[in-house]
Amino acid sequence: MKFKSMRMKNFMRYKGENLIEFSCDPVKNVTVVLGDNTVGKTTIAQAFRWGLYGAISIDRRKNEDDYLLLNNDVLAMMDANSRADVSVEIVAVDEEKTYTIRRLAQYTRAFPTMSAREASKKVTLHISENEDADTCIEVDGSKVEEVINELFPRDLSHYFLFDGERWNDVTIGGVRENIKESVHILTGLSSYQKAMWHLKEMGGTSVIRKFKSKISGSGNMYDNLDADRKKMERGIERCKEDIKIADVNLQNCETKIRELEQQLEENKNTEALQTKNKHLQVVKKSQSERCLAEYKILANDFSDKAYMLLAQPLIKAGLEMVKAVAGERRDIPHMRQASIDYILKTGICICGTKILPDSPELACLIEQRNYLPPADIGSLLGEFERTASRWNNRSTGAKAELLQEAEKVDAAVREYENTCNELALLEKQMDAQIDFAEMRRKIRYYKEEQQRFATQKGELKGQIDLYQRQVERIELEMKSQEALSEENKKWRERVEMAEAIYERMSRDFAEKEQKIFTELNQQIQSNFSRMFNARDKKIELDKQYNIQMFYRTENGYREEKNLSEGEKIARNFAFIVTIMEYSRKRKALENGRDDVASDTLPIVLDGPFSKLGDENIRLIAKVLPEVSEQVIIFMLRKDWEYTGLDEFVGAAYSIDKEEEKAYASIRKTGGLE
Numbered sequence: 001m002k003f004k005s006m007r008m009k010n011f012m013r014y015k016g017e018n019l020i021e022f023s024c025d026p027v028k029n030v031t032v033v034l035g036d037n038t039v040g041k042t043t044i045a046q047a048f049r050w051g052l053y054g055a056i057s058i059d060r061r062k063n064e065d066d067y068l069l070l071n072n073d074v075l076a077m078m079d080a081n082s083r084a085d086v087s088v089e090i091v092a093v094d095e096e097k098t099y100t101i102r103r104l105a106q107y108t109r110a111f112p113t114m115s116a117r118e119a120s121k122k123v124t125l126h127i128s129e130n131e132d133a134d135t136c137i138e139v140d141g142s143k144v145e146e147v148i149n150e151l152f153p154r155d156l157s158h159y160f161l162f163d164g165e166r167w168n169d170v171t172i173g174g175v176r177e178n179i180k181e182s183v184h185i186l187t188g189l190s191s192y193q194k195a196m197w198h199l200k201e202m203g204g205t206s207v208i209r210k211f212k213s214k215i216s217g218s219g220n221m222y223d224n225l226d227a228d229r230k231k232m233e234r235g236i237e238r239c240k241e242d243i244k245i246a247d248v249n250l251q252n253c254e255t256k257i258r259e260l261e262q263q264l265e266e267n268k269n270t271e272a273l274q275t276k277n278k279h280l281q282v283v284k285k286s287q288s289e290r291c292l293a294e295y296k297i298l299a300n301d302f303s304d305k306a307y308m309l310l311a312q313p314l315i316k317a318g319l320e321m322v323k324a325v326a327g328e329r330r331d332i333p334h335m336r337q338a339s340i341d342y343i344l345k346t347g348i349c350i351c352g353t354k355i356l357p358d359s360p361e362l363a364c365l366i367e368q369r370n371y372l373p374p375a376d377i378g379s380l381l382g383e384f385e386r387t388a389s390r391w392n393n394r395s396t397g398a399k400a401e402l403l404q405e406a407e408k409v410d411a412a413v414r415e416y417e418n419t420c421n422e423l424a425l426l427e428k429q430m431d432a433q434i435d436f437a438e439m440r441r442k443i444r445y446y447k448e449e450q451q452r453f454a455t456q457k458g459e460l461k462g463q464i465d466l467y468q469r470q471v472e473r474i475e476l477e478m479k480s481q482e483a484l485s486e487e488n489k490k491w492r493e494r495v496e497m498a499e500a501i502y503e504r505m506s507r508d509f510a511e512k513e514q515k516i517f518t519e520l521n522q523q524i525q526s527n528f529s530r531m532f533n534a535r536d537k538k539i540e541l542d543k544q545y546n547i548q549m550f551y552r553t554e555n556g557y558r559e560e561k562n563l564s565e566g567e568k569i570a571r572n573f574a575f576i577v578t579i580m581e582y583s584r585k586r587k588a589l590e591n592g593r594d595d596v597a598s599d600t601l602p603i604v605l606d607g608p609f610s611k612l613g614d615e616n617i618r619l620i621a622k623v624l625p626e627v628s629e630q631v632i633i634f635m636l637r638k639d640w641e642y643t644g645l646d647e648f649v650g651a652a653y654s655i656d657k658e659e660e661k662a663y664a665s666i667r668k669t670g671g672l673e
Contacts, residue, residue: 001151002602002630004091004098008047010071011086013040015663020044022632023650024093029625030648033634033666035655040664041634045606048161051088051103052152054123054145057163070107070116073663080111083119092151093130100126101148123148152601155182159576160601162608180545186583187516192509199502203237208498212475214491215482222481229474232467239460239467246457253450260443261562273429278562280423286555287416294412298405305398308391315388340369517541520578527581528574531620533613539571547571566611573608573620580627602630609639617642 005021008014022031035041046056056067068075069086078084087104103123107116125144128136139147152160159182184190200208217226343365347355355362427440482488521541528539536552537560549571550557563571580603603624609617621643624631631648657664 001092001094003604003632004093005089006044006047006051006091007087007089008044009087010074010084011043011047011050011088012069012071013043013657013664014666015071015073016665018666020653020666021651021668022630024630025650026629028648028650029629030631030633030645031651031653032640032645032649033632033653033655034637034640035634035657035664036637039655039657041636041655042163042606043664044634044666045161045163045604047088048090048604049157051090051101052148053154053157054103054121068116069105071663072114073661075107075109075114075116078109078111080109083108084116096130098128098130098133099151100128153185155185156601158182159186159579161604161606162572162576163606183516183520183545183579184513186579186586188586189509189513189516192505192512196502196505196509199498199505204233208495208502209233211491211495211498215478215488215495216485217478217482222478225474225478225481229471229478232471232474236464236467236471239464243457243460246453246460249453250450250457253446253453256446257443257450260439260446264439264443273426277423277426280419280426282553282558284416284419284423285558287412287419291409291412291416294405294409298402298409301398301402301405305395306402308395309398309402312392312395315384315391319385319388335368337369340365516582517543520545520582523581524574524578527577527623528570531574531577531616531623532570533615533619534570537567539574541575547575564611566613566616569608569611570616576603577623577627584627601628602632603628604632606634608633608635609643610636614642618644621645 002024003022004024005019007017007019009017020031020033023029033041033044050056050069056069070084071086074084084107085104086107087102089100089102092099092101101123102125103121105121106119108119109115110117123144124141125139125147126136127139128134181190184193198207200206203209217223343349344355344362349355349361349365353361355365479492482492524541524547525538528534528537537549538552538557539547539549542548549560549563549567551560560567580601583601605624609620612620617639622645625645625648652669654667654669655664656667
């Protein structure tokens, strides 16, 4: 899929009609629009979003009402009775069809104020065959948004409409995208989820629940069991809804924490304090880990040897006391009275000699029996002595070792506490310069709330497991009481088949998700390495597909949360390139092709390089034409020379704005200016 052209009318900074025709050449697949700061580059990116989805990208610090779609110059010329149109027409093509999307909104002026009211809006979609333009059809109005979403999935808009400066800090129409869900769509996993949802997870309307409702039984007991099962199932649904609410609350807490921490970071006006704070945070974590490690060593050694060491005085006194009353030892080690009783009962010694009445053999056995426990404790004393000797040998030097390990624990704790105190003093210094105390209090509050919601979510999952076990038990009882009919047999077989399919799909989904997750993590690091000159850093995805950056220290890699704007862009670029590459390969395989030149979404980049170094601009730029069939870039003139993309440019435009005018215009250039 490629964008062929876009026509804007009175849209934000652009007065009248402005047309951009994008390069669809397979080799010169880059279209570049150059302009200075604040002249209207981001407005073109907003036109893409509004034209496709009827919504624009909203900065997290602003409201949607802060954005006016109608050009200010046009608005100023309106009176209370006049109307003005805002429209964006996007033409896209694939190998077979041309798609013309036109979104129109009509505005009136709330005279005499400089504000506009939306009077009407409309979106149309026309589809024609590339080889026969006369076969144009108009998509039914109720289906237009659905078809547009199939062509350009809104869930993926942050990937092909890429705002390098504000990626993940903005929302589209007030809704922030879920990265994990987007990745599932791009990698094809979402189809598994939809099927599993339809089979079992959509509550009372799921396939399995409907099948079960067809099975009937007889008698009050069956009816009571059926009522109990439905009660448990309603409980499961309530817990799932509560988990969704907990997830929303967790996300809100995470967002608040991230925003507050970013404010703290942005407002630290002393670089030395900031650097020292970061260093102490790393030291604190390292010392905390050392405290735990030293304590584990002490605890393990104490558990292994301390009881032997502490028992030595008691054992010594016990031996002296027992020996004083035990007398001479004449026992056979490990022999017991029960052993001799057994020999006497059988009448044959273990050597084969018969034990006859009044024989010397019998007398010897009786004499030995009197020296064995419980008649005599000599044998037990021997075992006690051997155990005492073994304990003594094992605990030799244990006291010195335990004291030494305890000193190491104390030293580690002292170092940790000193660092904590130093951090507290440092934060006071920072708070004295800028009043961060309230921000820190809010961060602590949201972290506590985050922990509370996480605990609540865990408890709800445990409750669901309990309900599910009860449902399984009830269904076993119901199954035994089902009426023996062909109809019940038919529905029971369908239930079992549906459940077997669900279990198989669940296993397949888990395996595929793990495989994709592993592949993406490997590829994202590879792309990061080849696109960025940063050998001391690496990036990884967590289980929610959030991108984490790590930096190398003497003690290994540690996560860096307070990223610079350049680091954020670097991280995001590696991710978007990885996702687009994976999507392209997957589509090629689906189409039975060995190459990766399969139809994919274009990449539209708004201000991608403004906060990157010259070398990183060059490294990134050379990758872009490889991972997408079409690249559209809006960027600063001063940054273009570092991209090295001149040979790939098929169309170039310049944004012109006269200083005394409030609007800009777009001009096609013969080459790069």
